[in-house]
Amino acid sequence: MRLNELFLSIQGETSSAGLPTIFVRFTGCNLRCTYCDTKYSYYEGDPITPEQVMEQIRALKVKRVCLTGGEPLIQPRQETQVLLDMLANEGYEVSIETDGSIDISKYTMHENQRFIVDMKVPSSGMSERMHWANLRHLVPNRDEVKFVVGNREDYEWCTNLVREYDLDPAKGYQLIFSPIFREIELEQLVNWILEDGLDARFQVQLHKIVWDPDKRGV
Numbered sequence: 001m002r003l004n005e006l007f008l009s010i011q012g013e014t015s016s017a018g019l020p021t022i023f024v025r026f027t028g029c030n031l032r033c034t035y036c037d038t039k040y041s042y043y044e045g046d047p048i049t050p051e052q053v054m055e056q057i058r059a060l061k062v063k064r065v066c067l068t069g070g071e072p073l074i075q076p077r078q079e080t081q082v083l084l085d086m087l088a089n090e091g092y093e094v095s096i097e098t099d100g101s102i103d104i105s106k107y108t109m110h111e112n113q114r115f116i117v118d119m120k121v122p123s124s125g126m127s128e129r130m131h132w133a134n135l136r137h138l139v140p141n142r143d144e145v146k147f148v149v150g151n152r153e154d155y156e157w158c159t160n161l162v163r164e165y166d167l168d169p170a171k172g173y174q175l176i177f178s179p180i181f182r183e184i185e186l187e188q189l190v191n192w193i194l195e196d197g198l199d200a201r202f203q204v205q206l207h208k209i210v211w212d213p214d215k216r217g218v
């Protein structure tokens, strides 16, 4: 595997927002979203073993880990699985931030491990790349689906998917709607959600408010 950066911060997204979390950012991404905020992760990074990742994690006194990138699931699957197994054995809570293009069903997830599946909207330029079957493999009350929205067309694309795949919050599907940073009025997106009576979580990235939005390692 290749590691871009590993740092302690607060989780800026998901239902764990605000909670202390260790971020493991792997090198490389198979997508190129128009709005990407982590281009530095595409190529920078050094080879590392799962055991060495664990050593860096153990040195930080927090039991919550977020695997991200880039796209974390383009690392060799066996090594990622070894890392997931070790994290579970040592009592870590784990979230995997994945870009929606990779089959999530190939991994054995343990207790307190979940996927955050980012479904890439049309204005990302990457919606054709989605691995649609992932929407059938989501585990209710565990995994979360994230929609990062830039305009009304994106929003309707998302609500169509929610209908088509019956991602009903009443059945435990956890939906997150976030604005593309500085692309859409926050109030606009909130109003659409409320007008539709959609039981989704509206969310802005906390780390872009607490720190300079371009700062790395936070």
Ligand SMILES: Nc1nc2[nH]cc(C(=O)O)c2c(=O)[nH]1
Residues within 6 Å of the ligand: 009, 010, 011, 012, 013, 023, 038, 066, 068, 069, 097, 207, 218
């Ligand atoms: N604080 C903080 N929270 C995050 N949640 C998801 C992140 C990501 O880059 O995937 C991220 C990040 O980079 N920083």
Ligand code: SF4
Residues within 6 Å of the ligand: 029, 030, 031, 032, 033, 035, 036, 037, 038, 039, 069, 070, 071, 099
């Ligand atoms: S999936 Fe994430 S890291 Fe990859 S290009 Fe899109 S925003 Fe950037």
Ligand SMILES: [Mg+2]
Residues within 6 Å of the ligand: 037, 038
């Ligand atoms: Mg990020």
